Amino acid sequence: MVYNYQTSGSGQLPMETVRTFFPETWIWQLTEVGDSGSAQVPVTVPDTITSWETEAFCLSSKGLGLAPPAQLTVFQPFFLELSLPYSIIRGEIFELKATVFNYLSKCIMVKVTPAPSLDYTLKASSDDQYSSCLCANGRKTFKWILTPSVLGLLNITVSAEAEASQTVCDNEIVSVPERGRIDTVTRSLLVQAEGTEKTETYSWLLCPKSDSLSEEVDLTLPKDVIEGSARSSVSVIGDILGRALRNLDGLLQMPYGCGEQNMAILSPNIYILQYLENTE
Structure with a gap:
């Protein structure tokens, strides 16, 4: 921390x-x-x-x-927790929830503030209350409507602060902790493009005879491609089995069922073992 x-x-x-x-x-x-x-x-x-x-x-x-x-x-008596999915689709309505926990022995007045960002917009939820009393062993959830404006990974930052106040909570004046008064949490959210993803793969087996070798390819995008969703990547592997070795967990299989099934399933395991032994 x-x-x-x-x-x-x-x-x-x-x-x-x-x-x-x-x-x-x-x-x-x-x-x-x-x-x-x-x-x-x-x-x-x-x-x-x-x-x-x-x-x-x-x-x-x-x-x-x-x-x-x-x-x-890992623990602290006053902290904030954000509830986020792994990803959302651009255009979806998403409710951002921030829950504040108070394990202090006294009541506090807590104020929750999201950080401004150009990557998304926040709209106040129906209750529209972002300051609240929070007594010992209590929790409070605050909500916003979040609309992303970009694709990809975006960071969402929210802060919770224990403020000084003359408000009476549960028949007692709120206190302010000496340390850890402000807890700020930043979490990531993946924004994916709408539509159906389509992938095209091109592979070449290159045998260079000199120090350099070039290969050209034209990337043609469909006419109905969603703006901002197109991407490309290139990987070069110096081993004809290199790509398979990077995904060994998908090739190795556990035995199950009858003998005929096992013979077909376990044969890649033998080939993998022989390759690793021969290449040390």
């Missing part, structure tokens, strides 16, 4: 937590433990408010070692 400090003539301004890193899985790495059998690995905890379960195993010339699972909880 990133903490920003700002100062002014009157002293220190509220500390802001900026959270942008939300992986589905975390820590995939190899570490040498040496003769001691242990090692320290410094890592940065992701910004997701959740519990992580870690597992580790060790390989050596004398055998295999397994470590018991351990849990690590």
Whole structure:
């Protein structure tokens, strides 16, 4: 998590937590433990408010070692959570939801503000209330109507701030936490083009006889192509089986059913093994 400090003539301004890193899985790495059998690995905890379960195993010339699972909880008493789908279609009506959680021991007055952007427009929802009392162990959801104006990946940023107020919430004056008063979350949303996707692939087997070799191709787009949706890519692989090797997980199969089915399904596994052995 990133903490920003700002100062002014009157002293220190509220500390802001900026959270942008939300992986589905975390820590995939190899570490040498040496003769001691242990090692320290410094890592940065992701910004997701959740519990992580870690597992580790060790390989050596004398055998295999397994470590018991351990849990690590990432938590802060006041935080914001955005509810986003993986992707939407351009032109769809999408309701952006931001939920604020208060695990502090006292009530707070929370204000939620989305950051302006040229990539999308936000329209206030029906309730149109973006400041609210939030007492201990409470949660509150705020909503907007989001309309994207571009295709591709766009970032959505929303901030929640615990404000100073004389408002009485649940028979008590709201408090302001000393640290972590502002929580800012940035999440990504993929905006896809409307219509039906169509892909055309061109392949060449090139055998250069000198240092350079060129190949030209004309890319003709359909007349009814949706504006802004066309894209192209080029990949060069120096191995006739290179493309297949980049997708081995799709070629390897698990056995099931009767013997005849297994013989047909498992034959690629044998070819893959022979190729890897011959090429080391």
